Structure formats: C-alpha cells, structure tokens
Amino acid sequence: MKKRQILTLGLSVAMTTGMMAGVVSANAAEDPVTLKWIQVGGGMPKTYDEWLDQINPYLEEKIGVNVEMEIVPWGDWDNRRNVITNSGEYFDILFTDQNRYGSEVSTGVLLDITDMLEENAPELYKMIPEDYWNAVEIDGKVYGVPTYKDSSLSEFFVWDQDIADKYEIDVEKVTDFESLYTALKTIKEGEGGSPYFMSKNGANFLLNLSYDDLSSGLPAIGVKYDDETMTVVNPLNDEELLSKLDIIHQMYQEGIINGDAPTADDSSKYATFFAAQGWSGAAKTTWGPNNGVENCTAVQYGDTVVSNTTVRGSINGIYSGCEHPDKALELLNLVNTDSKVRDWFYYGAEGVDFEYTEDNKVHRLSTDWKMAGYTQGTFFNVTQTDDVDFNQWDEVKELNENAKPSVMIGFNLDTSEIETELANCRAVYEKYYSELFTGAREPREMVETINEELEKAGWETIREEAQKQIDAQK
Template identity: 25%
Template sequence: MFKKILCGVIMATLLLAPQLVWAGSELEPVELTWYYPGPYPQADADMVFEEFNKILKEKINATVDFKIQNWGAYEDKIRVIIAAGEEYDLCFTANWFNNYLLNVARGAFLPLDDLIDEYAPGLKALVPPAMWDATRVEGKIYGLINYQISCMTNGAYFKKELVDKYGFDVNTVKEMEDLEPFLAAVKEQDPDIYPTGIVASGGGNWAGWITHFGFDEVVGRDMPGAVRLDDTGEIPTAINQYKTDEFKKFARTVADWYQKGYVRSDALAINDATPMIKAAQMGVSFGGNCKPGNSAEYLAAHGWEIISYPISESVLKTSSIISTMHAISRTSKNPERAMMLMELLNTDKELYNLLTFGIEGIHYNKVGPNRIEPIEGSGYVPNTAWLFGCQFNAYFLPGQADTLWEDTHALNMSAVPSPILGFAFDPEPVKTEIAQCSSVVGEYMRTIDTGSCGADWEATLVEFIAKLDGAGTSRIITEIQAQLNAWKQAG
C-alpha cells in the first residue's frame, strides 16, 4: 500500500506543484552559506555561482556563499563545522553521507514542518506525503528531499571500450567473483588502467553492494543495524550486518582483489577519484544508483562511455528515499530564506538547470526546449543533477530518452518493497552508542572497504566487530527491534 501511494502520485505532483513569488526588493538582503560535496574544484564554478546569485538576488534578495567541498573532504569538513557550532545555513545530508539520523540526534538540524508549509508549498506538493514520512524523526521533518528516483539498484559501471575489446559479457555477472575474468584481463592487457575504481573516497564500496547482498540499512550507511530484504516474518528482525556471512564474503573478496592488484595499492590514501575518472583509468566501478539515463549522464560528464549494469534487483526503501537531501542548520540566522532557496531549486527550472549544467553557450548548447548538448572541455561539469533539487526538472542529455522520467516512474513502480518500507528510526535513545560506533566505523571501514588489509582481512574484521560490540552495537540492535515491534503493532 505504501508503495502504491508513493508512486501513484509521482508524475501528477510534478504538474501540480504551486510556486510562490516573492518580491525580492521587499526582503532584507542576506547571504546564505551552503555546504555540499562534488567533483570540485571546477574551473568555472565561480562564474556559474555569480550568475546564480544575480538571479537569486532578484527573486529573494539573497546570495549564496557556496562552500563546495570535494567528495573526499566533505564529511570531515561538515563534521567539524557542526561539532564547533559554527553558523551556516544549508548542508547536504543523507543516509550514506553526513549521516542524517545521527545529525538529527545531535541536534544539528532544524525541524522544518512549519517552514515548509510557509515558504516551500511547491516543494511540499511535489513530494508525495509517504516520502515526507520517510524523513520524519519523532514525527518531525528535518530533511528536504531532492526528488528523483526513489528505489535503489546497485550497479556495476564498466568501461565500454574494454568490454568490447575483451568480448566480456556483463550479463554473466551475478556475484562479485563473476567479475574476475574481466579484472584479470584489464590487469594483464591494459596495465595503465586500474581494474576497479575502488578507493577510499565517496560513499564506499560496500555501499555499492549492500542491496545486492540483501540488506536494508536502518541507522545509516555503514552503521550497524539492518534487516534482510528477504525477511518474511510478521515483524522484521534487526541484525548487525557486519556479523553476517555476506559481509565476511565481501571483505574476503575485496582483500583478495587488493592482493591480486585489481585495487590500486594506494587506494586507502585516495580521497578524490576525480583524476582517475577524468583519465578513464578504471575498468569497472561500483556504487550510486543504477537508473534510467545513467550511461548518458556519465558520457556527458566524463567524455567516455560506460555500460551501466544492475547487480541487484530494484528495491524501494526508506533509506533510498532519504539518500539525497538538504537540511537547515540549527545555527542558521536565516532559515526562512534558506527554505525559499530550496523552494526555488525544486520548482524553478532556470535556477536548477543553471546550477546543474552551467551557462548556456558556455557550458552547453540548447538543442530543444528541454534538451541540451554539453560543450566539450567546458569548465563546469559537476554531474550531480541528483544533488541540487528535483531532478525531474533537468534538461535531457544526448542519449537520454524523451521518456526518461516516465521510465524512472516505471522503475519505481516495479521495485520490490523493503520489509521496512515506511519505517523511520528514532536514534535519540541510542545516540551515544551511534556516535561511538560511528568512530569505530571511521577507524576500520575504509581499510576493509578497499581491501587494504590484504592477507590480514580476517583479523581486521574480527577486531572491527569486537570494537563495535564494545561501542554499543547490541543496544542499537535492541532499540531498532523495539521500534520495529512498535511500528508493526501500530499497523
């Protein structure tokens, strides 16, 4: 029922969302500070931001101080900003990056219900009520959803040139070990290319396989606490995914790849994969969301072709709904204006596409009412249309079908619902244990995730689990189960 309610109104809400019009000259001028990640620096970012601010000033008499951070630096930077209580207005948050639930438990974000009602009616109408419910903690909304694909499909992204060269059939890939012939061929025949794109930056390698291995995370990406997607019990059972055979297999396989040279030897030290991507120096990468239009997005951003292949079924999860959001800081002096900005980025196609694709004639050329061709070698290609706002407002890129958003809707409709779809965990009772476990994850997970522990993978895994237990994993699992019990009993 949740899924039908959610998906049945997706296309309709795009047409019905109202827009507020503010008289910018009647508002006091403010500057908003916005932190978000991406493949930065971009040569023309300041040029785009200047143009963006000209338009924004006319609309709401505000400008933005863009505190853009490279993928590898963002989490550490925003963590320090939040811990220090520094003043800022907006930040990107998700279940997998700048952990949403953990930050809510820490009191880092403002509750947004009243602000949404008053300053973002378009955004409120755009997002189905069932999706807003996925963001609620103790009944309150703290995150603004960047509206787009709602389900999660893990993907493997192959360099097409190499697939063609080796005659490799991507359809044979059902498990991690099925990649071995391709990885071995890259290492042997193309030694200047890294067989995999596995490095320490971004959302993590395990994150790119978690749906494949059959888990729905509860507390946030990489945090202990999950349920199995095939759990058919009347009340789903909370588990520690790090104690499962599936995670042990993952850790063993990636460590083996590392020892065989399928993962670059300095992977643990690489916090920015952008140079490797731009140079087309990887055979296959994992992560993100395998969705309609992926390959065209990648070609437009990086200039080389990939084959985007799903390595999991498509699953509709609460965690996938909250996988890309923005929050307003508890320290914001201008939360109303910050909400106005978010309203515009989700309802104003001009502003959204400016930030997403840059300036017409400099970074892209218009070839149709809603279709563009990026200008090769331009200085602004963030390739993060999913991060800025409602992606259904994005221009179509070369190779993307005119039916892209209908195809996305169809995928949402056909996705398998998670057994805990609609469940929103309240982290408050175990926020201390979550913080302690977060520190342990930070200490160990990148080493395991990249395979950098090598032959010591099993000892490292045992040590990791023991440290998690000492940090309070059992209390987290017990609290998740108690909340699941109450959720199911409430009907």
C-alpha cells in the same frame, strides 16, 4: 490664487517627498537576503563568479534572495562537516544524508520545518511523494527536504565497452562477483594495470543492497530488507556478504583492484570498470563522459530497493539558527520547481559550461562543473542533454516506482538513548571499512576484529534498543 498655488505646490512636494521616502523604505526592505548553502562536491567551480552573476539576479527577482555557495571537496567533507555542526558556524542550508541527518536533528543543528512546508514551499510539498516525506520524519516532524531523484537504490557495473569487446566479454552476463572476477582477470592479463577502480568506499554497496541500517548511520547494524521477522543483526556476519568479500580480497591481492583503493578518492580517473549507484542511462550521460569513454555500458547488479535510508541519501536542511528560514525554504522550493534555476545548479554557467539548443535541450560546453547534482534538488526538472536521444529521468522514475520496499520503511529509530554507543561504534566501523570493502585485508579476520571492538563500543546495547523499538511498533 497665488497663495493657493503655493499651498498646492507645497502639498505636492510634501507628497512627492513622502512617496520617495516610501520608495527608499520599500527598497531597503526589499534588499535581497543572502543565503549560504554548503554542499559536498568536487570543490569550488572555476566558473563560480560567472555563475553567481547569472543566477543571483534571477533569484533576486523571483524570491528576493542571493546565494553564496561553499562546495566542499569529497575528501574534506567529513572534517569540514564536523567543524560546521560542532562549532555553531553559521549557514542557512546544509546538505546532509542518512549518515548524519538523525544526529544533526538530535543535537539541534537542523530546524523543524513541518509547519512551514505548505506555506513557504507549496509546489515542493505537493511534488515530493508522501512516502518520501514520511521517510525523513523524526518523531513526526520534518527537518529537511528530501531530494526527489533516484531515491531508491540501484547499483550498476560500469564498463568501457570497447575493452570488454576486445576480450569478447558479454557484460550483460556479468552480474555476480564470480563472473566479474573471471572477466577482469582476463582484461588484466591482456592490458596490465588494475582494471577495477575502487575508491576508499570500496564495495560497501553490498550492505546497502541487502540491509536496512534503520537510518542509524551505522552500517554494522540492520534488518534484512525482506526479513518479515524484523530481526536486528550485524550484517558483517552474513555469509553471503563474506563470500563476496573473499573474491574482492583475491582481486586486490592479484592487482585487479588498484593498490591505493583504501585511501583513493572519487576523483575522475580513467577506469576500465567500476561500480556506481544510479541508472543505466547514466553510462551515456554521466559515467562515460566523466571517464573519458564514449562507448560506456552499465549493467544492473542486484535488485532496486527503497528504504528510509535510500530516501535520506540526499537531504537539505535549514539551520536551526537561520535568520531567514522562510527564504531558505523558498529557495529550496524554487530549485526543485523552476527548471532554469535547476539547470544552473546542475550544469553551471550558461554560455560557459552549457548552452540551450533550438529544440530546448542542453548542450554541455565543459564537464568541469564541480557541484554535485544529487545534492541540490530533484532530477525531474533538469533539462535533457542533446547528446542522447532519450530522457534518462524516465528510467529513474521507473526504478523508483518498481523498487522493492524494505520491511522497515516508515520506521524511525529513536537514537536519543544510544547516541554515545552509536558514535563509538561508528568510529570503529569507519576505522576499518575501507580496508574491508576494498579487499586490502583478509575479510573474515577483519570482521572478527571489528566485531570484538564493536562489542566493547556498545553494539549490543544498540541492538537491544533497536529491537525493543521495532517490536513495540509491530
């Protein structure tokens, strides 16, 4: 009997030891995977460490991951991106857009996730409209998750309404550059300074609202959205565009536009007036607060349009060398489908940057959160703030649904034979566009110079190849 007890005890110890070893082994296998996600924004947030302490335990519990964020300042983004993509530097997830997505696919930076979507991100796959998945396809394959947000393009004139009222300006009637010039000249004469704040991007939205650049990353080539003949042209030669640039040049010369516009970044500065992409409700929720203006009004300029390029305005791709692509996709799925995770990314650290109210809204405690909401995930599961009595995302959905589609939607330009020419032409465009679209130099003379250099850089080769592909798919 005693022998049997000893044997039983021995078996028990052995089983316990085995079970403990199994637990240790399981725990080791379940150690969280740390994913590095690189985005553009206002730089690293001040409350980043507090934010990590909150979000990582939740992510670990939900999908077994931790995140490590790198938020690159706007002004450093181009240089930092070149280093990341050209040096083979490791990351797991990278924010990209219409200017870079195609080249990052063709150079092998991004992973083909087509066959992973339904298994690793089923909710996300169902949530995003099929047309948007089609818009990010290249040769029938998906290399990034499009951000389901204001995926159409709407441009707004944004005003400090108190200043407009002071000079009896009816902002609802200021919907073209002629009336804009008159209104801003009146304000300048009364207030001094430069009432129209521009960053170095200037009024390049004028191209975006009129021409589909075929996701080439070269705004100096495209097809007009409503051109049923699908003819590839140089949008810079459009007389309608040039006449608007004439007025912008006049405003710059007269000091209505800030003199440092060709080099200015998008950092928050007070502005009486500026132009921005978005929706009218953002005047109350974002543009006004960021501008230090309580009484802010936004009036739409032009039509709302949708194209491959507008959908590609925000994409998150997974590195082709990612060690845990399944986990990276699970994280993107969670950000887009879990409202709590989405709020952390959008608003910052709970209790520091924001708090929830009793009626399940968000009360912002600061506006210093540096991550850019549009780079992360859908807008449609971001919790509404308590400072407005409307849900701004309803307007965004309505704009998407009523957008005028480009005649080129669904067309994907194969750039494999023209990568060199595209790179050369992009370099020409990037050399001049800031001065052109901020009005710093005479636009018609500038366009002549740009066109001469584009021709030398291979623009005609690009046009011929693009037209050939379009004609073949008609």
